[in-house]
Amino acid sequence: MINYTNILRQHNLKATPQRLAITDILHVQGHITIESLYEVMVKKFSSISLATIYKNINLMLENSFIQEVKIPHAKSVYEITKESHSHLACEKCGEIQDIIIDLDNILNEVAKTNTFKVNSSDLVLSGICKNCQ
Amino acid sequence: MINYTNILRQHNLKATPQRLAITDILHVQGHITIESLYEVMVKKFSSISLATIYKNINLMLENSFIQEVKIPHAKSVYEITKESHSHLACEKCGEIQDIIIDLDNILNEVAKTNTFKVNSSDLVLSGICKNCQ
DNA sequence: ACTTAAAGGATAATTATTATCTTTTAATAA
DNA sequence: TTATTAAAAGATAATAATTATCCTTTAAGT
Incomplete structure (x- = not known):
């Protein structure tokens, strides 16, 4: 279990302690919604305020410690910032997985058109995960 | 100007009339947020209720007449359903453009892994559009 | 024109998120 | 260690976004 203090x-x-717990949950779960995060946090800090969750999520977003991932037809999830990657979203169980997909060819194609300077890409593939098939 | 009645x-x-107006706005603008749609609609129907906007957007989504497009760090926009495509999102002016990108290679790669059955893909490229460069 | 299920408008209710204010605490230095 | 202080937590009010309710109006099919 990594120590995220530093x-x-x-x-x-x-x-x-609240932030270390949020961080640990994100580290273990990978991706989590605000409401799920709150539910898990309440078990550890019975008196935690929902405002604390929101304030910390927003601060962590501002400092690029975490990222928001918008999922079609579902609530956003949050994850610890890591190297650029895409996501698989299971339409049945809701599970979100990371997947490394090389988008260089695509980005180069777009660059060639010279009509748009791409800074970042967000790709979500929706479908059915291994477990749900 | 297309007649969307049928x-x-x-x-x-x-x-x-309200739905024909919404449809016409979507057709002309391409992509629009709920709040912008309401602002435009109020000009044509001064007494329109915001609830009418929401009810129609939700019905049109349920009937797959339109689609929601989730944009990183911005509000969702709505568009008339058309053949599968990706989006360019300008970080400066907020403009959203359609772009046809062939994702077959990528989807085939994922299919090969046999761990996830992809049904649909959502790709948003964020950056700076021609006008804003 | 008549009938009726559905849609619109007004607004209340709910949900999601942010702001405010007071108390507590992590971090730093004496 | 203890003292200091800016920042964070907790409680809760306020705001924003969305949905539900209820009554009136109307599109679409006799």
């Missing part, structure tokens, strides 16, 4: 501090975030 | 009816939607 990593949080490197992002100008005080390492509070 | 197209609406084919989707089990009564062709009301």
Whole structure:
């Protein structure tokens, strides 16, 4: 179990117990919605405020410690920032998985047209995961 | 200017003036947020209710007459359903453009892994559009 | 024209998110 | 260690976004 104290501090975030818990949950779960995060957090901090969840998620987003992933027909999930990657979204169980897909060819094609300067790409593939097939 | 009366009816939607206007706006603008749609509609129907906008957008989504496009760091936009395509999102002016990108190679790669059955893909490229460069 | 199920408008209710204010605490230095 | 302080947590009010309700109007088919 990684200790995120210093990593949080490197992002100008005080390492509070609540933040360490959020970070640990994100690390273990990979992707989580606000409401699920709150449910899990309440088990550890019975008196935690939903506002604390929102404030921390927003601060972590601002500091690029985490990223929001928008999922078609579902709520957004949050994940710890890592190298650029795409997502698989299971339409049955809701599970979100990371997947590394090389988009260079595509981005080069777009670059050739010279009509749009791409800075980032977000790709979500929706379907049925291994477990649900 | 296309007449959408029959197209609406084919989707089990009564062709009301409000719906024809929404459809016409979507047709002309290409992509629009809920709030922008409401602003434009109020000019044509001064007494229109915001609930009418939401109810129609939701019905049109259910009947697959339109689609929601989730944009990173911005509000969702809606578009008339057409053949599968990707989107360019300008980070400066907010403009959303359609772009046809062949994702077959990518989808085949994922299919090969045999761990996920892809039904649909959503790709948004964020960056700077021609006008804003 | 008549009938009726569906749609529109007004607005209340709900849900999601943010702001405010007070108390507590992590981080730093004496 | 303890003292100091800016920041964070918690409680809750406020705001924003969306949906539900109820009554009136109307599109579409006799």
